[in-house]
Amino acid sequence: MASRNRQESGKENLRQEIMDAARELFVAEGYASVSMRKIADKIGYSPTTIYLYFKDKSDLLHQICEQTFAHLAQNIKSIQQLSDNPLEKLRSGLREYVYFGLKHPSQYEIVFITPLPHKFESDFDETNGRVAFDTMRDVVAECVSDNLLKTKDVELISQTLWAGIHGITSILIQHEHFPFVERDKLIDNVIDTLIIGTKA
Amino acid sequence: MASRNRQESGKENLRQEIMDAARELFVAEGYASVSMRKIADKIGYSPTTIYLYFKDKSDLLHQICEQTFAHLAQNIKSIQQLSDNPLEKLRSGLREYVYFGLKHPSQYEIVFITPLPHKFESDFDETNGRVAFDTMRDVVAECVSDNLLKTKDVELISQTLWAGIHGITSILIQHEHFPFVERDKLIDNVIDTLIIGTKA
């Protein structure tokens, strides 16, 4: 291995080390109450070292979100390949989204719930978040071309479905004390309602 | 400035003055980027004066939210009285919820979106936000007793509907830069989908 490559990988290692430490802290204590100094302490570096790898604190959060988005997109794709029925693909994708959030509540909170700093008006087209959304939209398009839905507006339906599953996921995560009905029953009902409401 | 007439402005007046200034700033610039000093400047008082009326910054926002959500509960009730048809009452209530959230994004964010590690979680049952939810549930019960819905489980339906409208409200507020379809069309479609999906 050339020395130039060792340098590169060394730099990338520290970059990943920072992200791991930051994600752990963000998940445990929340984005706002985790300082750059705290992150630096955790990995044994000076606070300003982080700025050699990330533009600022919100950029660091943004990069962590990208990794989680990628994880979610991967999961949804895998799950959907298990079925040939477009409507069943759609349903399993929606379910996977919700349960992914419930399985990683802190990470879902960071990526989808926590109010993002007004700073980065990032191009959503480049993010893995958009990739995950596009995966679902492709299945919606499949349903539309099979004339399974009430309208052919793929974008409208996809965004409606996303609103629905994000809604149930986030309230289950956040209002944990709320006297919800049985969790799986509620999730199923939300997804059933959404699908029935969009079917032909 | 020292010759400010303090006789006319009693303690309660200043308290409300602080809330008005803070709400204006929170809405315009976002909760996080508004400092206590900025609020104090706006009303011509010292920053620490605010602490004579509010425990801390989050308490200040919490009080603002209570006022705002008292309005929401009131609005929903008023809107629903305009119709006799239970399903139309339901629809107008759902619409009012969403548009109220979009009209007061900062307040909605802190009450229904922002993760709150404070004591606030247990206060939820006492908030006007909860009152608003109960108002909607009453209308759902009305629909159920008229045999208009697919199931008689009032709690299940109410929570499903809440998940849906919270979902669309929060993503519209938070993911401001997502390429949404036309906003009103999307909101209508979400509500239509929810109602169709729960109708008999």
Place this chain on the structure above:
DNA sequence: CAAAATAGCTTAACACTGTTAATTTAATTT
């Protein structure tokens, strides 16, 4: 091989933040 260049990290500092304690000023009561 020594000198120059560079990559990687740190130290010091700035302009902020929320918040508390002590203190001053103004109004009210005695």
Place this chain on the structure above:
DNA sequence: AAATTAAATTAACAGTGTTAAGCTATTTTG
């Protein structure tokens, strides 16, 4: 007029994100 109380302020603390400059060890070069 003096004492008391209420209201608002000043000063300070401990913390924040972030930038600029400096240091050190390694790599590149003449």
